[in-house]
Amino acid sequence: MKFxxxxxxxxxxxxxxxxxxxxxxxxxxxxxTTVFNIIxxxxxxxxxxxxxxxxxxxxxxxxxxxxxxxxxxxxNIRLFQSLSVxxxxxxxxxxxxxxxxxxxxFHIGNYLKEEKEIxxxxxxxxxxxxxxxxxxxxAVSLPYGEQxxxxxxxxxxxxxxxxxxxxxxxxxxxxxxxxxxSLIKMVKDKFKISILxxxxxxxxxxxxxxxxxxxxxxxxIAEGNPENIKxxxxxxxxxxxxxxx
Amino acid sequence: xxxxxxxxxxxxxxxxxxxxAGNIDPYYYTIxxxxxxxxxxASSLNLINGYTGQFSLGHAGFMxxxxxxxxxxxxxxxxxxxxxxxxxxxGNSISFIILLLIGGIAAxxxxxxxxxxxxxxxxxxxxxxxxxxxxxIRVIIQSLDVVGASQGFRGAxxxxxxxxxxxxxxxxxxxxxxxxxxxxxxxxxxxxxxxxIIIFFxxxxxxxxxxxxxxxxxxxxxxxxxxxxxxxxxxxxxxxxGAFFAGIAGALYGHFNLYINPEDFNFLKSVEIVVMVxxxxxxxxVGVIIAAVILTILPEFLRGIAEYRMIIYALLLIxxxxxxxxxxxxxxxxxxxxx
Numbered sequence: 001m002k003f004x005x006x007x008x009x010x011x012x013x014x015x016x017x018x019x020x021x022x023x024x025x026x027x028x029x030x031x032x033t034t035v036f037n038i039i040x041x042x043x044x045x046x047x048x049x050x051x052x053x054x055x056x057x058x059x060x061x062x063x064x065x066x067x068x069x070x071x072x073x074x075x076n077i078r079l080f081q082s083l084s085v086x087x088x089x090x091x092x093x094x095x096x097x098x099x100x101x102x103x104x105x106f107h108i109g110n111y112l113k114e115e116k117e118i119x120x121x122x123x124x125x126x127x128x129x130x131x132x133x134x135x136x137x138x139a140v141s142l143p144y145g146e147q148x149x150x151x152x153x154x155x156x157x158x159x160x161x162x163x164x165x166x167x168x169x170x171x172x173x174x175x176x177x178x179x180x181x182s183l184i185k186m187v188k189d190k191f192k193i194s195i196l197x198x199x200x201x202x203x204x205x206x207x208x209x210x211x212x213x214x215x216x217x218x219x220x221i222a223e224g225n226p227e228n229i230k231x232x233x234x235x236x237x238x239x240x241x242x243x244x245x
Numbered sequence: 246x247x248x249x250x251x252x253x254x255x256x257x258x259x260x261x262x263x264x265x266a267g268n269i270d271p272y273y274y275t276i277x278x279x280x281x282x283x284x285x286x287a288s289s290l291n292l293i294n295g296y297t298g299q300f301s302l303g304h305a306g307f308m309x310x311x312x313x314x315x316x317x318x319x320x321x322x323x324x325x326x327x328x329x330x331x332x333x334x335x336g337n338s339i340s341f342i343i344l345l346l347i348g349g350i351a352a353x354x355x356x357x358x359x360x361x362x363x364x365x366x367x368x369x370x371x372x373x374x375x376x377x378x379x380x381x382i383r384v385i386i387q388s389l390d391v392v393g394a395s396q397g398f399r400g401a402x403x404x405x406x407x408x409x410x411x412x413x414x415x416x417x418x419x420x421x422x423x424x425x426x427x428x429x430x431x432x433x434x435x436x437x438x439x440x441x442i443i444i445f446f447x448x449x450x451x452x453x454x455x456x457x458x459x460x461x462x463x464x465x466x467x468x469x470x471x472x473x474x475x476x477x478x479x480x481x482x483x484x485x486x487g488a489f490f491a492g493i494a495g496a497l498y499g500h501f502n503l504y505i506n507p508e509d510f511n512f513l514k515s516v517e518i519v520v521m522v523x524x525x526x527x528x529x530x531v532g533v534i535i536a537a538v539i540l541t542i543l544p545e546f547l548r549g550i551a552e553y554r555m556i557i558y559a560l561l562l563i564x565x566x567x568x569x570x571x572x573x574x575x576x577x578x579x580x581x582x583x584x
Contacts, residue, residue, distance in 0.1 A: 040471055042467065042471075061470070061475075062467070062470035062471055063470045063471075063473050063474055063475045063476065065471075066470070066471055066472055066473035067473055071471065071472070072471055074468065074471075078465050078467065078468035079465075079468070080460065080461050080464040080465055080468065080469075081464055081465075082460060082463070082464050082528070083457065083460060083461070083464065087457055087460075090454050090457050091457050091458065091461040091469065091472050091474060092472045092473065093454055094454060094455060094457060094458045094461075094472075094473065094474050095472075095473030095474065095475075096473075097454055097455050099453075099455065100455070101450075101455065101482060104449070104450055104453035104454075104455035104456065105446055105449050105450045105453075106449065107248050107249075107449050107453070111453070114454075115453065115454060118454050154472060155471075155472070157472075158472055158473050
């Protein structure tokens with residue numbers, strides 16, 4: 001992926017398998033979020049391809065990428081600030097609403113039935129994540145850790161097969177991070193989805209990931225299970241000079 | 246069910262009030278009609294600016310299309326309407342519905358044309374583009390003699406030799422003609438029937454899950470897209486719907502004023518409508534309605550103080566923005582708590 005003269009991601013060749021929990025790590029600026037943006041259609045790669053279930057997703061627009069089963073969270077939380085927790089999640093159901101524009105305007109036909117179904121699904125999700133109490137609060141009024149949770153739930157509401165989490169532990173205290181780790185494992189087991197995780201916190205990465213990809217300056221410098229990565233000299237060298245906890 | 250009941254009874258109420266409305270002083274009647282028209286204009290712009298976050302500064306352009314097109318049809322094709330539907334109350338109503346729809350749909354088509362560039366442009370750039378569009382409309386109208394150009398339009402002259410024009414050409418001064426002035430179809434019923442319609446349209450749409458798509462586009466387009474919202478589709482829908490109702494407002498205006506002029510739909514008019522939306526609180530339907538009422542009545546109220554009128558009007562707006570920039574009701578249309 002080149003931006004002008006800058007090659008941001010250089011021939012990254014890797015995969016995420018069904019029901020796998022894969023982590024992507026690397027120093028700041030290694031190109032990790034760019035990879036996410038390429039997968040989700042925010043950027044068009046200048047070369048190469050991205051295949052999801054053997055079909056290329058490169059020609060797809062971001063909303064189409066969500067429709068085929070890939071969803072994500074963002075490095076800087078992007079919740080809808082004028083909407084409640086419940087409504088933030090509701091937006092993820094918009095793509096699957098059978099009642100289109102006319103039915104929603106005239107409230108005819110299956111409108112009430114479908115609205116109730118959506119309502120129930122939202123409440124179900126909120127319940128699983130312990131957010132029922134705050135469902136009518138403005139999403140952005142919640143504490144930081146809760147906001148991250150809402151963002152993850154919102155992405156899950158799109159019924160993805162692959163979930164991309166961009167530095168979910170950023171800004172969290174140790175307690176929150178431990179909670180996050182069990183949350184991520186729970187999500188994978190309960191919803192049976194694949195997860196690709198970008199993260200800086202080594203404890204989180206080593207604690208939940210089955211496989212880890214390491215990027216540096218846009219190139220993959222290592223790939224393997226946590227044990228191997230921890231001891232890989234290339235990885236250690238890449239992180240020297242980088243402060244990490 | 247309850248929704249439909251409320252809708253129909255509101256329309257019935259408007260119908261009943263209309264039966265008595267003819268008795269009030271013409272001056273107040275006129276203000277009432279303009280209040281209704283402004284509510285429609287402001288609410289339709291609110292859908293674009295307030296709910297979907299697309300800064301449109303050219304709403305008067307849609308109004309102009311609705312006005313000029315509907316008025317052209319009701320004059321140049323007057324014989325057709327008269328022959329087909331007659332001139333009784335029922336016939337006039339059918340004619341007017343057709344004319345309103347012509348105005349609305351034409352404006353809606355323009356809404357698609359304007360909406361498409363809006364997909365790539367944001368904020369100031371979009372504002373300038375929409376402003377440019379409205380000016381193009383106005384300038385085109387100014388160059389069209391068939392609708393009176395800059396002299397404005399009051400009706401169609403249909404000459405015995407088949408010619409049609411907005412004014413008597415010099416070389417036709419002796420040819421017999423029939424002059425069809427713009428019929429005064431607009432009354433309390435039609436105006437406020439559409440006020441009721443647009444209110445139900447917007448509140449129904451925005452209280453549905455589908456409606457959250459618009460708000461999501463306003464808050465964070467990238468996040469909305471990533472959750473599967475086709476932001477392009479939603480923006481175009483907002484523009485088309487908003488334009489449609491502005492076209493209706495234009496048709497109502499044309500058939501009340503009976504004389505329209507390109508200057509009625511200039512940039513100042515677009516700004517007037519934007520002010521109503523901002524004053525009311527972007528995205529608050531109640532606020533925008535109240536703001537439309539206030540800003541229609543206020544200039545009339547201040548008529549007595551003639552020279553100072555515009556100064557006071559402007560001062561009030563400035564004070565309002567300093568003290569309460571979020572507008573009167575600057576709160577989002579809260580999701581209804583489902584029982």
